[in-house]
Amino acid sequence: MGAQWKAKGKELAANAKGKLFGRLAKDIMIAARSGADPASNSRLRLVVEQARKVSMPKDTLDRAIKKGSGTGSMRSCNIATNSPKHSKAAQHDV
Numbered sequence: 001m002g003a004q005w006k007a008k009g010k011e012l013a014a015n016a017k018g019k020l021f022g023r024l025a026k027d028i029m030i031a032a033r034s035g036a037d038p039a040s041n042s043r044l045r046l047v048v049e050q051a052r053k054v055s056m057p058k059d060t061l062d063r064a065i066k067k068g069s070g071t072g073s074m075r076s077c078n079i080a081t082n083s084p085k086h087s088k089a090a091q092h093d094v
């Protein structure tokens with residue numbers, strides 16, 4: 001048997017793990033709305049413990065907490081367009 005059979009199993013496992021991490025990140029963001037500190041927010045503490053049990057990366061966990069609590073940095077993007085008739089500049093929050 002060739003290596004293509006191993007690749008299919010790895011792909012399925014990676015997709016399942018990604019789906020699980022996405023669901024946990026969403027739960028963390030919802031729980032972090034009422035406080036970003038797991039010591040004072042019991043709901044957030046429980047979800048963080050679940051995420052650690054399935055080996056969720058720490059940076060992903062921290063990003064989800066920041067995004068849910070609103071303390072994450074907002075990036076700004078400046079877009080300048082030039083046309084023969086008009087010159088416009090717009091600023092968008094990303």
